[in-house]
Amino acid sequence: xxxxxxxxxxxxxxxxxxxxxxxxxxxxxxxxxxxxxxxxxxxxxxxxxxxxxxxxxxxxxxxxxxxxxxxxxxxxxxxxxxxxxxxxxxxxxxxxxxxxxxxxxxxxxxxxxxxxxxxxxxxxxxxxxxxxxxxxxxxxxxxxxxxxxxxxxxxxxxxxxxxxxxxxxxxxxxxxxxxxxxxxxxxxxxxxxxxxxxxxxxxxxxxxxxxxxxxxxxx
Amino acid sequence: xxxxxxxxxxxxxxxxxxxxxxxxxxxxxxxxxxxxxxxxxxxxxxxxxxxxxxxxxxxxxxxxxxxxxxxxxxxxxxxxxxxxxxxxxxxxxxxxxxxxxxxxxxxxxxxxxxxxxxxxxxxxxxxxxxxxxxxxxxxxxxxxxxxxxxxxxxxxxxxxxxxxxxxxxxxxxxxxxxxxxxxxxxxxxxxxxxxxxxxxxxxxxxxxxxxxxxxxxxxxxxxxxxxxxxxxxxxxxxxxxxxxxxxxxxxxxxxxxxxxxxxxxxxxxxxxxxxxxxxxxxxxxxxxxxxxxxxxxxxxxxxxxxxxxxxxxxxxxxxxxxxxxxxxxxxxxxxxxxxxxxxxxxxxxxxxxxxxxxxxxxxxxxxxxxxxxxxxxxxxxxxxxxxxxxxxxxxxxxxxxxxxxxxxxxxxxxxxxxxxxxxxxxxxxxxxxxxxxxxxxxxxxxxxxxxxxxxxxxxxxxxxxxxxxxxxxxxxxxxxxxxxxxxxxxxxxxxxxxxxxxxxxxxxxxxxxxxxxxxxxxxxxxxxxxxxxxxxxxxxxxxxxxxxxxxxxxxxxxxxxxxxxxxxxxxxxxxxxxxxxxxxxxxxxxxxxxxxxxxxxxxxxxxxxxxxxxxxxxxxxxxx
Numbered sequence: 001x002x003x004x005x006x007x008x009x010x011x012x013x014x015x016x017x018x019x020x021x022x023x024x025x026x027x028x029x030x031x032x033x034x035x036x037x038x039x040x041x042x043x044x045x046x047x048x049x050x051x052x053x054x055x056x057x058x059x060x061x062x063x064x065x066x067x068x069x070x071x072x073x074x075x076x077x078x079x080x081x082x083x084x085x086x087x088x089x090x091x092x093x094x095x096x097x098x099x100x101x102x103x104x105x106x107x108x109x110x111x112x113x114x115x116x117x118x119x120x121x122x123x124x125x126x127x128x129x130x131x132x133x134x135x136x137x138x139x140x141x142x143x144x145x146x147x148x149x150x151x152x153x154x155x156x157x158x159x160x161x162x163x164x165x166x167x168x169x170x171x172x173x174x175x176x177x178x179x180x181x182x183x184x185x186x187x188x189x190x191x192x193x194x195x196x197x198x199x200x201x202x203x204x205x206x207x208x209x210x211x212x213x214x215x216x217x218x219x
Numbered sequence: 220x221x222x223x224x225x226x227x228x229x230x231x232x233x234x235x236x237x238x239x240x241x242x243x244x245x246x247x248x249x250x251x252x253x254x255x256x257x258x259x260x261x262x263x264x265x266x267x268x269x270x271x272x273x274x275x276x277x278x279x280x281x282x283x284x285x286x287x288x289x290x291x292x293x294x295x296x297x298x299x300x301x302x303x304x305x306x307x308x309x310x311x312x313x314x315x316x317x318x319x320x321x322x323x324x325x326x327x328x329x330x331x332x333x334x335x336x337x338x339x340x341x342x343x344x345x346x347x348x349x350x351x352x353x354x355x356x357x358x359x360x361x362x363x364x365x366x367x368x369x370x371x372x373x374x375x376x377x378x379x380x381x382x383x384x385x386x387x388x389x390x391x392x393x394x395x396x397x398x399x400x401x402x403x404x405x406x407x408x409x410x411x412x413x414x415x416x417x418x419x420x421x422x423x424x425x426x427x428x429x430x431x432x433x434x435x436x437x438x439x440x441x442x443x444x445x446x447x448x449x450x451x452x453x454x455x456x457x458x459x460x461x462x463x464x465x466x467x468x469x470x471x472x473x474x475x476x477x478x479x480x481x482x483x484x485x486x487x488x489x490x491x492x493x494x495x496x497x498x499x500x501x502x503x504x505x506x507x508x509x510x511x512x513x514x515x516x517x518x519x520x521x522x523x524x525x526x527x528x529x530x531x532x533x534x535x536x537x538x539x540x541x542x543x544x545x546x547x548x549x550x551x552x553x554x555x556x557x558x559x560x561x562x563x564x565x566x567x568x569x570x571x572x573x574x575x576x577x578x579x580x581x582x583x584x585x586x587x588x589x590x591x592x593x594x595x596x597x598x599x600x601x602x603x604x605x606x607x608x609x610x611x612x613x614x615x616x617x618x619x620x621x622x623x624x625x626x627x628x629x630x631x632x633x634x635x636x637x638x639x640x641x642x643x644x645x646x647x648x649x650x651x652x653x654x655x656x657x658x659x660x661x662x663x664x665x666x667x668x669x670x671x672x673x674x675x676x677x678x679x680x681x682x683x684x685x686x687x688x689x690x691x692x693x694x695x696x697x698x699x700x701x702x703x704x705x706x707x708x709x710x711x712x713x714x715x716x717x718x719x720x721x722x723x724x725x726x727x728x729x730x731x732x733x734x735x736x737x738x739x740x741x742x743x744x745x746x747x748x749x750x751x752x753x754x755x756x757x758x759x760x761x762x763x764x765x766x767x768x769x770x771x772x773x774x775x776x777x778x779x780x781x782x783x784x785x786x787x788x789x790x791x792x793x794x795x796x797x798x799x800x801x802x803x804x805x806x807x808x809x810x811x812x813x814x815x816x817x818x819x820x821x822x823x824x825x826x827x828x829x830x831x832x833x834x835x836x837x838x839x840x841x842x843x
Contacts (some may be wrong), residue, residue, distance in 0.1 A: 033595075056603045093602045135841045161776075163635040170636050172607065172776045199775075 020063040030121035034059060034089055034187035038175070040105040045166030047100045055107060056093035057158035057175070059189075060086035063118060067178065076155075076178060086155050087115060090117035091202065093212045113187070123150045124181050134138040160193060167199050175203060182206050238448045244267060255836060258805050262829040265809065266292055269822040270304050275497050281819045283308045283336045291343045292833060302351065305344055310357055312336045334378070338385045345386050356382060361682050371474050373465060375411035385411035391417065395424040402432055406439045410449035410476075415463055419480045421606055431491065437440045437497055445504035447523040454501075454531050457487045464530050466519070472526050491538055498539040501531060504543075506549045512557050525553050525722075581820065585772050593627055606631050607776065610640055614780045619655075621648035638669055643774050646673035647784050653680045671720055673772050675713040675729050680787030682706035682713075683736045703740060708735060714748075722758035725770040728791040732753055732770075735790050738799035749796055750811050757816040764823045767792025794827055801831045 036057060045051040062070070062085060070076045075083050090111030096104045113121070125147050158175035179189055192207045235640075248256065270289035273282040286308035290301035317333040337359070344352035359379040376380035387401035402417045411755055414436060422429035422665035433456065442448050454464040463481035487494040505524045513519040528550040535543035575587055593614055593811050596608030609631045616624035621644045628640035645668045650660040661681055668674040685702040710733055720726050730752035738745035756762050768789050773781030787797070800808045805828075 034718075050635075056601050056604060058601075059598075160635070161603045161606065162635070170639060171777045172603070208500075 007196055009039045011139075020025045025126045030124075031113065031185075031187045032118070033112050034154070035108060035110045035189065036109040036158075037106070037188070037190040038158075038160070039107075039190070040099065040162075041192045041194050043099070043162065043164055044197050045164040046105075048153065048165035049098060049100075050165035051099050051163060052095065052097035053099065053105075053160060053162045054093070054095040055158060056091075056111075057162045058091040058157060059083060059089040059097070059111060060084060060151050060155040060157065061089055062086035062119065063120075063149055064149040064153055064157060065145075068148065084157055087104070087117065088140045089113065089154070120150075120152050121181060121187070124152050125150055128182060130174060153191065154179045154181060154187070155183065156189060161194060164195060166198070167197075168211050169199050171195065171201060179205070244526060256648050257314055259836070260834060261806070261809065262832045263293065263296065265825040265829045267300070269825045272824055274311075276309060276822070278819045279311050279782070280332050280336065281314065281823060285822050285826055286608065287313075287336075287339045287343050288830065291346070291828060292826075294343075294347045298347070302348065305340055305351065305390055309337075309358075310339050311700075314338070315624050319466075330374075334381060334424050337378075337382055341382050341386055342389055345390075357440065366500060373412040373463060374408075375405075375413050377411075378411035378751065380405040380408040380411045381413065384411055384417055387417045388413065391420040395421055395428055398515075399428045399432055401840060403435055406435055409446070410436050410440060412448075412452055415455045416477060419483065422486065422547065423835070425743075426489075430490065433490075435498060437493070441500050447527045448504065449500050450504070450527055450528070454527070457490070457497060458485055458531070458534060460486070465527055466523050487534065487538065488493065494534065494538045496770045498531065498535055501527070502535075502539070502542045502546060506546050510553070518626065519555050521553055522532055524730060525550065532809050544670065544760065558586075560707065585617070589623065589627075596627075596630070602632075605616050606633055606636055610636070610774060610777050613644060614638055614774065614777050614783060618651035618783065618785065621645060624648075639774060642668050642670040642673055643772075645782060646670070646677060646772065649677040650785045650787055653677070653684055653787060656684070658684060672725055672729060672770065673714045674786065675717055676732070678713040678769060679708040679732050679736055679789055683707040683789045685709075685789060686736065686739050689828075692732060706740070708737070722755045724759065727755050727759070727762055728766075728768075728770040731790040731793060731796040732791045734796035734797065738796070740801060742803055745796075746807055746811065747799060747801070748756045749808065752796065753811055756820065757814075761817075762820065764793040764820060764827060767795060791815060794825065794831065797827045797828060800830055801828070803833050805832060 036059060040053060040056060043051065045071065050119045066086065067076070070085055075085055090109070092109055094107055096107070096110075098104050104157070128151075136194045156175065156177045156179060158177075160171075160173040160175055162173065163169070164171065175191060175193075177189075177191075181187070186208070187190070188208075191207070192204045193201065194204075258486050262286070273289075286304040290304045290308070294301040310651060312333055313334045315336055316330075317331040327489040336357075340354055341352055344355060348659050356379055359382060360377070362378065369464075375384060383401045383405040387398040387496065390401060398417060398421055402414060402421070404584045405414065414432075418429055418432055420438075421432060433453070436453060440446075440453065443449075453466050455461075460483040461477040465473050465475070476759060510517060510521045510524065512521040529547065532543075532546055532550055535546050542813050562763040575584060579740040589612060591614035592608070596605055599605040599608050609627055613624040613628040616627070625641050628637060628644060631640060646663050649661045649664040649668065652658070652664070654817040658681060661677065665674060665677045665681065666675060682705075685706040713729075717726065717729065730748065734745050734748040734752060737748050769784075769786035769792055771781055773779075773784065790798075797808055797835045809828050811827070812821065812828055815821040815824050
């Protein structure tokens, strides 16, 4: 049994040491565009021609450090539209009716990324430091700070206004989301929106499964 | 035919159920008395049948409510069976969720369905059998270690103390001594939030008892590890009744207000020695021990102390002046340690009122606020935010200033939203004018309301007003008859409109409202309306027969809008519809309720009918 334990420790050390890191490695490449896709997957009055939906949105970008500051200041609590923060990536709005047609229940917008934004995304750390396993010394703290400055976070400020003619209801749905670039490396943001027969709704942000994994810092 | 069958079924019960009385000669009952006796047996049968069935219902919450109510109604008639129901109901509460009823309020109170049901059962047990109540409380104390993991800032200390204080609160009015005893017992688990409510209400009935309870609580506070929440409860009682401060898990100040206890004279004024004792104890417990906010736990502790300190600091000068200066210094230092960046903050209200002169009238302030909100909406660039901003501005207008509200709402660039907002503003205005007895204006507005349910509520509200007994006794009969005709016309209009509507909880409530108004002058029509209402209920998934609140006809996109409506004083609940029919049409009403499809709802309906019957004939239950 002792022999088996020693073997496991050696294996763990071998695996961990393969992720040793002394500096934050950048991604070096970035997407040309960001996209927002929203799918209205269900609503009771879908077949009623008076049913319609409308969306207005703004996509913004901040660093992870700015995100922490905003959280502390309570600015990301409700993501009130009056207190938008970050650099604007793009904004727009749309309105559609005749929702029985599938294409009218989908919305996609491609937003070109400026050079400034692309540069920020290129400098995004290729992997995230595993703080739980890190030894906290000056070097690690410096690395963590660098990571916070370089990691990028997208902020979606968006609202959907749906009129369901079957329910005879106007429904306002906040779609505001904080979306770390590390979870969406292609800068594609896809959401599904579902309205139930009683007028309640749910919003689901799809997070890609192949997101970056954490790494362990060891001295 | 149904009515006759029912009477035939019940008669044998009546005849064979009576015990022979050897000496007294049988009293000859009048026809009216005989009818009442038959109805009494029927009401008892309804209760027993429902309580026995409730044990097997899937909806455990309703089952417990019904069984406790059945026990309360029949205790004096049959103590054994009532005890059995109550014990069974207590057991069933274990199967009811103890999650907070309202997630949004969970940081304040984690009050659950389970807690509420236990209170209902304990209230009945305490009323008739104190030993049984004691037994239930003992079980609660044993369960405490397993329950209530996540607490709200204003939760009582334990499930046991919560129930003791709720019972005390219920007892204050009629039995202050019992309230004192129950509240005193709760102190064994610490000083709980509800103690403040009990202390305040007890003081209104008996200041000496309240003082004794306060002294016991203060002794408990002094002899326990320092707890700011306990100090806040006693501070609320002494300095600002109805208000209690606290902090949430994030260290933010939160406040809970009990509107029933607001604006009472401060107890501190008449109890300076007790106040001084309290302030000294707080000083010793919190303001003499430096605390370094270096960890999250210590930050939370420091924030709690600062919130407490800021709420009591102003009273030291008057009641414990030698401690005023050191308290101020301590709090100033703690403030800097906790919030070093808050020294030079300035505040700006941002509501457009900053430019108003200090002596601005209420009207000027109102006018400036609405103009500010409208301008803000005009300037908004986001398409949806703009619509919401116009709604906010329109809803902020006064109900009687509906023309201005409508003018703002007409700027909304969305047909559905605009029509909904305009219809709401007219509905709100019409109900305001009904309340102000300006019926002609309300009648003018009613046909302009596009939305059917809102229009129906206004018409029912006007009809109810017209049917009220005239205060001016000189009002001629012809005028009364004319008003009755107008009322009947309005109710017929409402009914015609409502027939086209899909069934919903709001529609059912409006039907109950219509039934209740109709019952005042035409019982036959009211029974027809009641039957229609039951059919509407059977078409929807769920409806709470005990919910007597007005239908929620506010704006879907503005949750605050409902709160700005003067709901008509028509009862919109099942009880309101049934109550005027109980004395004259008990059997018919009971028979209509049997047509409710859902067994739980049918059970609640039966219990409500029986309860109303005994309320109207309360002497009957004591007659065997």
